[in-house]
Each structure stands twice: as structure tokens, then as C-alpha cells.
Amino acid sequence: MTTYTCKSDKEYITCGIPQGSVLGPTLFLIYINDLPDCHAMQTLLFANGTALLMSGPNILHLQSTINDELKNVQKWLMQNKLTLNLNKTTYLLFHPAKEKQSHHILLNFDGNMLMQTNKSKYLGVFIDAKLNWKAHILCLTSSGAQSVGVLYKIRHSL
Numbered sequence: 001m002t003t004y005t006c007k008s009d010k011e012y013i014t015c016g017i018p019q020g021s022v023l024g025p026t027l028f029l030i031y032i033n034d035l036p037d038c039h040a041m042q043t044l045l046f047a048n049g050t051a052l053l054m055s056g057p058n059i060l061h062l063q064s065t066i067n068d069e070l071k072n073v074q075k076w077l078m079q080n081k082l083t084l085n086l087n088k089t090t091y092l093l094f095h096p097a098k099e100k101q102s103h104h105i106l107l108n109f110d111g112n113m114l115m116q117t118n119k120s121k122y123l124g125v126f127i128d129a130k131l132n133w134k135a136h137i138l139c140l141t142s143s144g145a146q147s148v149g150v151l152y153k154i155r156h157s158l
Helices: 024-031 059-079 134-153
Strands: 042-046 049-053 119-122 125-128
Touching: 125 134
Parallel strands: none
Antiparallel strands: 042 049, 119 125
16 A cells, blocks of 8 residues: 655745634634724624624714724724725614614725625624524525435435
């Protein structure tokens, strides 16, 4: 029996952490641990998922305050040599389920307008603007139906 080994060339890392490393997520959290100190929004950090939350007395005040706080976040990102993936960055306006959402605010991050959505996936859970479970349950039932379909097709092979 022949055993083959292969070694890759050495590369020196000048910035960042190798992707796929065991300590990567923990080191990243340590690295961004001071993000909540740069702004007045409530911050939820878990692995590479970050959510910023803010409430306000009215929609215009909320828009103004969030845009000011986003400038602080942009400054912090630049100082820490990080970038924000604007294709994955969206915002939700939460409102009571009985109230129709008629508000739209303009959020600007480094000259780019952020996209408002009615639902967002955070840490594997779909959250919608009415804070109900419909979007998440629909995703789970669709995924379950696909799995049952695959099992049905291979039932004779098992």
C-alpha cells in the first residue's frame, strides 16, 4: 500500500485569519468585540452575523439617527481594515402585525443606499417585519418537502 503526501508552499499572513481555521470565528469575535462601543445602536454579535437595532420616537428621527450612527460604524470599519458586504446588508422596520407598513426610510452607508426588506435570515431563522413565524415556517416546510421527495425517489434503493 502506497501512501502519498502533499505539502503546499508556505505563505506568510500579513493580515487576517486563514479561512476555515478552527480558531477563526473566535478570533474574529475578539477582533470586532469593540464594535458596539463606536455607536449608540444595540448590537448583536454571533460568529460573522451582526445585527444593529434601534428604535425612535418617530420615523424621521429614526432615519436621521441611524444615518449618523452608520457613519460611526463606517469609520470603525475603516480603522479596523474591514469592509461591509453591501449585497448582504439590508434593514427591516418592525411594526405591529395589525398595522400595514407604510413607512420607508432612506439609510445611507458610505454613499450606498441600503435595501429595505420585509424579512431577513439571521442565524438560520427568518425574521419578518411583523415578528411572526410565517416566513420561517414556510422555509422549513419547503425544505422538509424537498427532503421527503428525495427519500421517496430513492425508497426502493434503501
